[in-house]
Amino acid sequence: MPSYASWLHPLSPVLLLAIPLLLAVLILSPSIPFSSNRALLASPRFFSMVRSSEEIWSVTRVVEWKPCHWWTDRPLTALPPKTNGFIRVDCYGGLNQMRRDLCDGIGIARLLNATLVLPKFEVAAYWNESSGFADVFDVDFFIERTKGFVDIVKELPEEIAGKEPFRVDCSKRKGSFDYAEVVLPALLKHQFISITPAMSQRRDRYPLFAKAALCQACYNSLRLNKALEKKGFELLSAIPKPFLSLHLRFEPDMVAYSQCEYNTLSPSSLKAIEAARGDRKPWTGDAARLWRERGKCPLTPNETAFILQALAIPTNTTIYLAAGDGILELEGFTSVYTNVHTKSSLLSADDFVAMHGNTKAALDYYISINSEAYIATHFGNMDKMVSAMRTLNGMYKTLVLSRKAFASSTSKGLVGKELADAMWESHKEDFVMGRGTALPDCFCEIGM
Ligand SMILES: *[C@@H]1O[C@H](CO)[C@@H](O)[C@H](O)[C@H]1NC(C)=O
Numbered sequence: 001m002p003s004y005a006s007w008l009h010p011l012s013p014v015l016l017l018a019i020p021l022l023l024a025v026l027i028l029s030p031s032i033p034f035s036s037n038r039a040l041l042a043s044p045r046f047f048s049m050v051r052s053s054e055e056i057w058s059v060t061r062v063v064e065w066k067p068c069h070w071w072t073d074r075p076l077t078a079l080p081p082k083t084n085g086f087i088r089v090d091c092y093g094g095l096n097q098m099r100r101d102l103c104d105g106i107g108i109a110r111l112l113n114a115t116l117v118l119p120k121f122e123v124a125a126y127w128n129e130s131s132g133f134a135d136v137f138d139v140d141f142f143i144e145r146t147k148g149f150v151d152i153v154k155e156l157p158e159e160i161a162g163k164e165p166f167r168v169d170c171s172k173r174k175g176s177f178d179y180a181e182v183v184l185p186a187l188l189k190h191q192f193i194s195i196t197p198a199m200s201q202r203r204d205r206y207p208l209f210a211k212a213a214l215c216q217a218c219y220n221s222l223r224l225n226k227a228l229e230k231k232g233f234e235l236l237s238a239i240p241k242p243f244l245s246l247h248l249r250f251e252p253d254m255v256a257y258s259q260c261e262y263n264t265l266s267p268s269s270l271k272a273i274e275a276a277r278g279d280r281k282p283w284t285g286d287a288a289r290l291w292r293e294r295g296k297c298p299l300t301p302n303e304t305a306f307i308l309q310a311l312a313i314p315t316n317t318t319i320y321l322a323a324g325d326g327i328l329e330l331e332g333f334t335s336v337y338t339n340v341h342t343k344s345s346l347l348s349a350d351d352f353v354a355m356h357g358n359t360k361a362a363l364d365y366y367i368s369i370n371s372e373a374y375i376a377t378h379f380g381n382m383d384k385m386v387s388a389m390r391t392l393n394g395m396y397k398t399l400v401l402s403r404k405a406f407a408s409s410t411s412k413g414l415v416g417k418e419l420a421d422a423m424w425e426s427h428k429e430d431f432v433m434g435r436g437t438a439l440p441d442c443f444c445e446i447g448m
C-alpha cells in the first residue's frame with residue numbers, strides 16, 4: 001500500500017538531532033517493562049523535537065488491536081438442537097445506529113438460543129426514504145458468514161408466518177438488566193417476538209458464544225449490497241490516492257444538541273444553530289466552561305484544521321469529506337486544507353440529488369473503510385463502525401480528535417505553537433495506545 005506518511009526532510013537538523021535520542025531510547029528500553037517504555041516514548045521533549053517533520057502516523061505504536069481469538073478461532077460452540085423461538089430486531093435511526101442495534105440483537109438472539117429473522121430497518125423521518133435491511137446489506141453474504149455462530153432464516157416457518165411478532169419493549173427497563181430474565185419468558189410464550197436492544201444491557205455477562213455471534217455478525221458478515229458497493233467503488237475510484245477520509249461533524253442540529261455556545265461563528269451560522277435549538281438552551285457562564293472542558297463541544301472546522309496541522313498532516317493532503325451536506329463554517333477548514341473532495345464534487349449532479357441520506361451514509365462508510373487514513377472529530381456510531389472495520393483490516397491510520405484535550409488546553413490559555421504542541425502530545429498518546437481504534441467488545445489489545 002502506498003504511504004504518504006513517510007514524508008521527511010532527509011537533512012532536517014531536527015531529525016539529525018532526533019536520531020541519537022531515538023537510539024538512546026531503543027538501547028535503554030529492551031529490558032524495561034512496558035509501562036516505563038511507554039513513559040520514555042511519551043517524553044514531551046522527544047516528540048516536540050521530531051514533530052515538525054513527521055506526520056502523526058509515523059510515530060511508533062506500542063499497542064495494536066486485533067479481533068479477539070475467542071471469536072476468530074474455531075471450533076465454535078455447537079448451536080442448540082432446538083430453538084427457543086424467533087426474534088426480529090427492529091432498528092431505528094441513522095444507518096450506523098441501526099447497525100449497532102442489529103449487532104446487539106444478534107448477541108441477544110444467540111444468548112437466548114433463538115433463531116433470528118432478517119431485521120427490520122425502520123427508517124426515521126430524518127432520512128426521508130424507506131429502506132429495509134436488504135436495501136443496504138447483502139443478505140446472502142450475511143447468512144452465509146454467520147453460519148454456526150447463530151441461526152438466521154429468511155422465511156418464518158409456516159405456523160408463525162404471517163403473524164406479527166409480539167413486541168417486547170426493552171426501553172422501559174431502567175439500569176442494567178438481564179435478557180434471559182426479561183425477554184426469554186416472552187420468547188418461550190409467544191415464539192415470535194420483536195425487540196429493539198437497549199443500551200443498558202450487561203453485555204459483559206454474556207457467555208463467549210453469544211459475544212462471538214455478535215462480533216462475527218457485526219464485523220465479519222456485513223457488506224453493502226451489490227448496487228451500493230458498485231456506487232461506492234465508483235466514488236472511491238474518483239478520489240486521487242492516497243487520501244485521508246475526514247468525518248467532520250459540525251451541522252446546525254448537532255451543534256444545537258451539544259448545548260454549547262460559540263461566539264466566533266458567522267451570524268448566518270448562529271442563526272442556523274438557533275433555528276435547530278428547540279428547547280435545548282445552551283449553557284452559559286461557568287456551566288458552559290465546565291461543559292466545554294468535559295469535551296462536550298463539537299470541534300469547529302477551523303479548530304479541526306488547527307489540530308490536523310498540529311499533527312503535521314500536510315495542508316496539501318488529499319482529503320475526502322465523509323460528511324453530510326450541512327456543515328457550518330466549512331471555509332474555516334477548506335481555506336487551510338485546500339485539496340478537499342466531497343460527494344457533490346465527485347458525483348454527477350443527477351446522482352447526487354437523487355441520493356437519499358442512507359445511501360450517502362453508506363457511501364461515506366465505504367470510502368472511510370477503504371481510505372489510507374481516517375480521522376473523526378467525534379466518536380459517534382459511524383466512527384465506531386469504521387474504526388472497528390479498519391482495525392479488522394489492519395488499517396492503523398485511524399484517529400479520533402480529542403475535544404476534551406483541545407478544550408482543556410485552550411482553557412489554560414494555550415495558543416499557537418504551545419497549543420499545537422499540546423495537541424500533538426495528547427493525540428500522539430492516543431495513537432500510540434491505539435485509542436479510538438479500539439472497540440473492546442470484540443477486539444483485544446496486544447503489545448507491539
Ligand atoms: C442455550 O443453550 C446452551 C447449550 O447450548 C445452554 O447451556 C443454555 O443454558 C441455553 N440457554 C437458554 C436461555 O436456553
Ligand SMILES: *[C@@H]1O[C@H](CO)[C@@H](O)[C@H](O)[C@H]1NC(C)=O
Pocket residue numbers: 128
Ligand atoms: C422528502 O421526500 C419528499 C418526496 O420525495 C420531498 O418532497 C421532500 O422535500 C423530502 N423532504 C426532505 C426533508 O428531504
Ligand SMILES: *[C@@H]1O[C@H](CO)[C@@H](O)[C@H](O)[C@H]1NC(C)=O
Pocket residue numbers: 302303305306332333336
Ligand atoms: C481560525 O480562525 C481564526 C480567527 O478567525 C484565525 O485567525 C485562524 O487563522 C483560523 N485558523 C485556522 C486553522 O483556520
Ligand SMILES: *[C@@H]1O[C@H](CO)[C@@H](O)[C@H](O)[C@H]1NC(C)=O
Pocket residue numbers: 314316317318
Ligand atoms: C504536498 O507537498 C509536498 C511538498 O511540497 C509534495 O512532495 C507532495 O507531493 C504534495 N502532495 C500532494 C498530494 O500534492
